[in-house]
Amino acid sequence: MVDYSVHGQVAVLEVNNPPVNAFSHNVRVGLDRSIDKAIKDTNVKAIVICGKGRTFPAGADIREFDQPHKEPSLTLVFEKLEKTTKPVVAAIHGTCLGGGLECALFCHYRIAQKTARVGFPEVQIGILPGAAGTQRLPRLTGLHVAMDMITSGRHIFAPEALKYGIIDEMFTGDVINAGIKFAKSVMNKPLEDRCLMNKTVKDADQADQIADEFMSLVKRKYKGFEAPIDCVKAVKASATLPYREGLKMESRLMQKLLLSGQSAAQRYAFFSERAVSRWKMPGGNFQTAKPLPIKSTAVIGAGTMGTGIAVCLLNAGYQVYLLEQNQKFLENGVKTIRGIIEGSVRLGKTPMAVAQKAATLLKPTMKYEDLADVDLVIEAVYENLSLKREIFSKLDKLCKPTTLLCSNTSSLDIDRIGTATKRGDKVAGMHFFAPAYYMRLLENIYSTQTSPTTAATIMDVGRKIGKVSVLVKSCQGFLANRMRGPFAVEAYFLLEEGSTPQEVDSVMENLGMPMGPFKTGDLSGLDIGYKIQTELAKSKGVELSVDSKFLMGERISTLTRTMYDNGRLGRKTGKGWYRYEKPGGKLATPDEEEILERLMYSCINEGFKILEEGVAATPEDIDISWIYGFSWPKYLGGPMYYANRIGLDKIYQRICYYHENFPYSSHWIPSRLLLKLSENKVPMSQWCSGTDSKL
Numbered sequence: 242m243v244d245y246s247v248h249g250q251v252a253v254l255e256v257n258n259p260p261v262n263a264f265s266h267n268v269r270v271g272l273d274r275s276i277d278k279a280i281k282d283t284n285v286k287a288i289v290i291c292g293k294g295r296t297f298p299a300g301a302d303i304r305e306f307d308q309p310h311k312e313p314s315l316t317l318v319f320e321k322l323e324k325t326t327k328p329v330v331a332a333i334h335g336t337c338l339g340g341g342l343e344c345a346l347f348c349h350y351r352i353a354q355k356t357a358r359v360g361f362p363e364v365q366i367g368i369l370p371g372a373a374g375t376q377r378l379p380r381l382t383g384l385h386v387a388m389d390m391i392t393s394g395r396h397i398f399a400p401e402a403l404k405y406g407i408i409d410e411m412f413t414g415d416v417i418n419a420g421i422k423f424a425k426s427v428m429n430k431p432l433e434d435r436c437l438m439n440k441t442v443k444d445a446d447q448a449d450q451i452a453d454e455f456m457s458l459v460k461r462k463y464k465g466f467e468a469p470i471d472c473v474k475a476v477k478a479s480a481t482l483p484y485r486e487g488l489k490m491e492s493r494l495m496q497k498l499l500l501s502g503q504s505a506a507q508r509y510a511f512f513s514e515r516a517v518s519r520w521k522m523p524g525g526n527f528q529t530a531k532p533l534p535i536k537s538t539a540v541i542g543a544g545t546m547g548t549g550i551a552v553c554l555l556n557a558g559y560q561v562y563l564l565e566q567n568q569k570f571l572e573n574g575v576k577t578i579r580g581i582i583e584g585s586v587r588l589g590k591t592p593m594a595v596a597q598k599a600a601t602l603l604k605p606t607m608k609y610e611d612l613a614d615v616d617l618v619i620e621a622v623y624e625n626l627s628l629k630r631e632i633f634s635k636l637d638k639l640c641k642p643t644t645l646l647c648s649n650t651s652s653l654d655i656d657r658i659g660t661a662t663k664r665g666d667k668v669a670g671m672h673f674f675a676p677a678y679y680m681r682l683l684e685n686i687y688s689t690q691t692s693p694t695t696a697a698t699i700m701d702v703g704r705k706i707g708k709v710s711v712l713v714k715s716c717q718g719f720l721a722n723r724m725r726g727p728f729a730v731e732a733y734f735l736l737e738e739g740s741t742p743q744e745v746d747s748v749m750e751n752l753g754m755p756m757g758p759f760k761t762g763d764l765s766g767l768d769i770g771y772k773i774q775t776e777l778a779k780s781k782g783v784e785l786s787v788d789s790k791f792l793m794g795e796r797i798s799t800l801t802r803t804m805y806d807n808g809r810l811g812r813k814t815g816k817g818w819y820r821y822e823k824p825g826g827k828l829a830t831p832d833e834e835e836i837l838e839r840l841m842y843s844c845i846n847e848g849f850k851i852l853e854e855g856v857a858a859t860p861e862d863i864d865i866s867w868i869y870g871f872s873w874p875k876y877l878g879g880p881m882y883y884a885n886r887i888g889l890d891k892i893y894q895r896i897c898y899y900h901e902n903f904p905y906s907s908h909w910i911p912s913r914l915l916l917k918l919s920e921n922k923v924p925m926s927q928w929c930s931g932t933d934s935k936l
């Protein structure tokens with residue numbers, strides 16, 4: 242777990258715990274022993290700590306957080322480093338995060354490769370840097386930088402770390418050699434001044450002002466999250482309390498956060514985000530299927546979605562042909578893309594070099610022939626099946642045989658798009674969420690014909706463009722929008738029954754969503770729902786009238802049409818739900834519990850059906866889709882995680898209750914899988930598609 246070697250007078254302690262050298266119990270024990278050994282060895286005059294393989298330790302072992310704590314603690318081990326009279330050098334490469342950075346802050350010196358990153362990401366899993374990080378970083382950087390890094394969890398590259406004094410020097414080349422060389426250069430220098438515990442915080446006199454500034458920032462920016470608030474309190478303590486007292490405060494806050502439900506949910510989200518990359522589908526999985534190389538791409542349609550998708554591809558270094566049907570649309574699209582990238586450079590989110598390269602990679606065109614040699618096409622025209630089929634048929638004839646043809650459709654059946662071509666195995670869905678350059682979810686969809694190689698390739702592209710990609714089977718609405726469907730429908734029904742948009746929205750906002758369904762509707766445009774409803778009716782051969790309350794025996798809301806007919810399309814027309822006067826309906830206003838249940842339990846029920854049908858393979862796929870597609874608060878883990886917390890028995894009972902009361906809404910028909918899981922008390926770790934056949 243820790244490889245020990247002596248090179249002349251320098252002991253090298255190399256943490257060896259792949260993949261990220263986390264400080265698991267064995268590593269703590271190993272490090273503790275190695276430090277003792279190096280201290281005792283009279284030939285050793287300096288110590289280097291580093292990580293084997295790809296990285297310096299990336300923090301504590303998060304998987305151990307749910308187990309009883311085993312000594313020695315990180316702080317106990319690290320304190321030996323600072324106390325020794327032999328200089329200790331942290332030689333950093335890869336990602337030096339959390340407990341890893343804390344380890345480095347107990348060392349007397351820190352040097353890093355130029356490409357290395359350091360940071361305290363603990364806040365993202367609902368805790369704080371609890372091995373003295375909140376007390377030590379401010380002693381090095383001052384309060385402002387420490388507050389920023391610890392409350393945001395952002396990683397910074399070595400040059401920025403050097404600027405703040407977090408590292409003493411940057412190096413290139415081999416880590417161990419650089420560590421030894423540096424250690425030799427400081428071998429006989431005095432160490433008192435190198436012990437952070439002896440230092441004071443340089444801007445301590447402004448502690449109140451800086452803490453107030455960050456407190457209001459985190460309350461606004463991370464509304465509902467507990468950890469950022471406690472991070473501010475702990476960092477402030479570094480300036481207002483003596484070191485040991487500050488440590489006690491940090492430890493109290495850490496214990497509180499560790500026990501909070503939020504941290505458990507955020508840790509679940511952390512592992513789920515990684516779990517969804519281990520996709521599987523009939524005939525293959527992430528291990529058996531290899532992605533094809535993709536260099537050049539094309540996006541068809543330069544509207545909101547098309548331009549957003551193009552930005553994602555360009556920023557990741559792909560060549561992008563942007564195709565539109567006329568010069569004006571094309572020019573507007575190019576202008577939009579430039580605007581998004583320039584805005585991102587101004588905000589410091591995109592480096593200038595990336596933006597300059599992106600400009601050379603964009604190839605606007607009106608000729609389909611230009612797409613003949615691209616490796617991947619993403620079609621992003623409006624939701625119309627016959628139009629999409631026409632485009633795919635044309636692409637099939639024109640593109641080289643290996644080109645993958647994907648659609649950004651949010652709901653249309655990929656099988657029906659694929660049959661317009663002779664290469665169904667190379668046709669798939671790549672559903673981006675608006676704004677595509679910002680939202681992190683990418684829903685990749687396979688049809689009955691899509692090959693695992695195609696799936697592997699689009700999952701790989703998703704990763705390369707920085708998305709969290711989830712793979713699902715094609716069905717009406719796929720995972721995300723299908724499961725979100727009842728949410729929107731129930732919200733409308735609640736209005737018809739006497740609630741106000743504000744009431745419904747505030748219930749969901751109090752739960753932690755950034756916006757309720759009506760504010761979200763106003764934002765995305767209320768015409769979308771109307772168009773989907775009419776398209777659906779059309780596909781079933783039904784003509785809807787103004788007062789149609791049913792479609793094929795299913796209750797539908799008349800409000801969709803009313804809003805559309807009145808031009809209340811949301812923000813874009815300046816009026817939507819939020820200019821409606823409070824309806825003076827006679828129906829009793831449903832209480833908050835009912836709003837929450839009807840919006841969430843209906844979706845959860847759909848989620849279990851999605852699992853039951855194998856549309857999604859695991860509850861993690863579903864939860865991650867909500868976290869990154871609909872900004873579901875990470876501290877609640879995701880709707881399936883939330884359902885597990887509430888208890889499947891209760892959820893199932895309430896779903897039956899609503900089914901009895903609303904027999905015309907099929908989304909209330911209780912999921913068979915949900916019933917079986919709740920009857921058999923199956924733990925969440927075992928929920929997955931196919932579980933029900935075993936029960």
Ligand code: CAA
Pocket residue numbers: 260261263299300301302303304315336338339340341343362363366369370371372374512515516
């Ligand atoms: N503990 C346990 N497992 C971890 C881990 C950790 N700290 N960090 C990563 N892993 C696991 C991942 O779950 C993943 O496992 P699977 O392959 O089984 O899914 C594997 O290591 C590789 O991780 P990634 O796929 O994320 O690899 P990457 O190269 O894309 O990213 C990384 C590497 C930047 C280090 C990223 O994994 C990461 O951000 N890790 C979390 C870092 C963190 O939060 N550190 C603080 C821990 S808490 C702490 O240290 C408390 C304290 O103050 C004492």
